[in-house]
Amino acid sequence: MKSLLVVAHAPSANTHSMVQAVLKGAQHEDIDSITTQWIPPLEATPExxxxxxxxxxxxxxxxxxxxxxxKDFFDRIYYPCLEEKQGLPCSLYIRAGHDGTGTQRALKTILTGLRWNSVQAPLVCRGDWQPEFLEQCQTLGLTMAAGMDAGVF
Known part of the structure; x- marks a missing residue:
């Protein structure tokens, strides 16, 4: 079994539903070799x-x-994980009230420093809330888990 970790900040009902959609996609019934766990960033540890x-x-x-x-999550895990987790497959999503550009840039810098491998384009859910965000999050979770399950990443 492989383990997929979701570290996502969900301070509102909408962002919590986005996490749940990611988990739903990652836990699709056709994927049987991936376990999935969500841990909020303030609770996630280097371990x-x-x-x-x-x-x-x-x-x-x-x-x-x-x-x-x-950001606090990255501050705590950066050095303990730097050497051990190079090449870690990762995906990300951003709930952006505006355009998400600065957030993407900051995350890209940190992920480059960690030497993690972004396996799909970042999902940026921009502007006012749209129900389509949940479908997009579910697809992101499914794509990540299916790629891991198939050994693609």
Whole structure:
């Protein structure tokens, strides 16, 4: 069994539903060799990252940057995981009230530093809330888990 870790900040009902959609996609009935766990960023530890085989990161856009909770996660796991988790397959989604550009740039910088492998384009859910965001999050989770299940990443 491989382990898919979801570290996502979900401070509202809408962002919580996005996490649930990611999990629903990742836990699709046709995927049987992947276990999936969601841990909020303030609770996730370096040990959680060291145990996983893939990671999905989720954040809100806060003042043109990632959430403080996700930044705190990176601050705590960076050095303990730097050497051990190079090449870790990762995907990310951003709930952006504006355009998400600054958030994407910051995350790309950190992921490059960690040497993690982004396996799909970031999902940026921009503007006012749209029900389609949930379908997109579900697809992101399914794609990540299916790729891991098939050994593609």
């Amino acid at each position: 959680d990252v060291l145990r996983c085989d893939g990671i999905i990161l989720g954040t809100t856009e806060n003042l043109g940057y990632m959430s403080g909770a996700l």
